[in-house]
Amino acid sequence: MFDNLIGQEVAKKLLSGALAENRLAQSLLFYGPDGVGKELAAVELARALNCQGGEGGLFGEAPKPCGACDSCVQTAAYRHPDFIYLFPAPHPSSESDKRKTAEEIGEFLKDKAGRPFLQPRFDKPAAITIDDIRELQARTALRPYQGRRKVALIAGADAMTIEAANAFLKTLEEPSPTTHFILVTARPHRLLPTIVSRCQKVRFSLLAREQVERALAERHGAAPPEAALLAAVSGGSLGRALEMMDQDLLADRDAAWEMLGAAVRGDHGRMLAAIEAAAREKGRPERVLGFAAAAVSDILHRRLRGRAAVQDKGEETDSLARLLSPEDLGRIAGNIERARDALGHNVNPRLCLAYACAAGQEGEHDTDIG
Numbered sequence: 001m002f003d004n005l006i007g008q009e010v011a012k013k014l015l016s017g018a019l020a021e022n023r024l025a026q027s028l029l030f031y032g033p034d035g036v037g038k039e040l041a042a043v044e045l046a047r048a049l050n051c052q053g054g055e056g057g058l059f060g061e062a063p064k065p066c067g068a069c070d071s072c073v074q075t076a077a078y079r080h081p082d083f084i085y086l087f088p089a090p091h092p093s094s095e096s097d098k099r100k101t102a103e104e105i106g107e108f109l110k111d112k113a114g115r116p117f118l119q120p121r122f123d124k125p126a127a128i129t130i131d132d133i134r135e136l137q138a139r140t141a142l143r144p145y146q147g148r149r150k151v152a153l154i155a156g157a158d159a160m161t162i163e164a165a166n167a168f169l170k171t172l173e174e175p176s177p178t179t180h181f182i183l184v185t186a187r188p189h190r191l192l193p194t195i196v197s198r199c200q201k202v203r204f205s206l207l208a209r210e211q212v213e214r215a216l217a218e219r220h221g222a223a224p225p226e227a228a229l230l231a232a233v234s235g236g237s238l239g240r241a242l243e244m245m246d247q248d249l250l251a252d253r254d255a256a257w258e259m260l261g262a263a264v265r266g267d268h269g270r271m272l273a274a275i276e277a278a279a280r281e282k283g284r285p286e287r288v289l290g291f292a293a294a295a296v297s298d299i300l301h302r303r304l305r306g307r308a309a310v311q312d313k314g315e316e317t318d319s320l321a322r323l324l325s326p327e328d329l330g331r332i333a334g335n336i337e338r339a340r341d342a343l344g345h346n347v348n349p350r351l352c353l354a355y356a357c358a359a360g361q362e363g364e365h366d367t368d369i370g
């Protein structure tokens with residue numbers, strides 16, 4: 001089971017053990033960084049619970065989903081009647097905006113069926129509202145329509161409004177015996193503690209660089225050099241690497257080195273111009289910071305082991321390695337990581353990029369962000 005999930009041995013063992021012994025908790029919380037397979041694991045679990053083939057057949061428990069029956073196929077395509085996929089979305093008031101949002105969601109689900117790591121992107125603020133929870137309650141109150149269980153996957157569960165979270169808590173307190181809730185989040189500290197305490201917690205971790213590289217090359221059609229570069233800048237998130245695969249990577253890499261080089265040399269004009277260029281386009285700050293993190297790691301390799309890894313920036317790597325001590329590099333790496341985290345929390349991208357640069361300049365690394 002979980003053949004399509006890279007790494008995550010602890011989570012896999014816990015979940016397949018619980019399934020095999022028919023003691024899977026009704027409410028589960030999958031938490032850990034973005035893009036490491038939490039949703040994929042939830043879909044796999046939903047398939048296992050409702051598979052019509054496999055061991056156990058229709059009326060028993062099927063520990064390993066067959067992947068081929070109607071139920072497995074429909075679940076993976078997000079259109080099984082007993083599999084509910086809830087995620088943060090905009091809730092516009094005008095009819096025309098509602099129609100537009102519904103269309104966007106439809107398109108997203110179609111794409112998501114073939115690309116399980118895809119995340120919804122909306123221009124307007126997105127949330128899980130009390131209306132969403134009421135609809136969820138109505139759907140989970142009924143008996144399973146076609147399968148043995150109803151499974152509700154709630155992605156981005158931390159985006160519930162307070163009213164939504166309180167309403168959802170009531171559902172968790174009196175769950176229907178045939179329903180499983182799987183909450184997924186990268187920010188479990190933002191959930192109501194009373195919700196967290198009612199769930200069995202399953203932790204997912206960042207992947208090793210080699211795991212990301214292999215997955216990109218073997219399962220997602222990346223050419224080997226591209227897979228190596230993407231894996232290096234992914235920070236252990238396969239989802240992040242896949243998102244970057246569609247982008248103009250070399251331009252982003254150059255922007256990261258330009259920003260870092262200017263910051264280290266105290267060239268404020270160039271640094272601000274680089275930040276401005278990186279911040280203008282949606283999604284770019286994440287990628288530039290990813291490359292900046294990989295650049296710092298390359299410079300550190302150069303310093304400590306006399307050779308640079310991964311990125312083809314020999315001269316600049318040498319030059320920055322002469323200007324920075326390992327302590328400087330550690331501090332910069334820490335700031336870049338905090339800046340990446342802050343970006344994920346919707347902190348202004350310019351501020352995040354500037355924060356990542358701050359440790360490259362003496363005396364400016366003690367400020368806090370987000």
Ligand SMILES: [Zn+2]
Pocket residue numbers: 050051052053054065066067068069070071072073
């Ligand atoms: Zn099946």
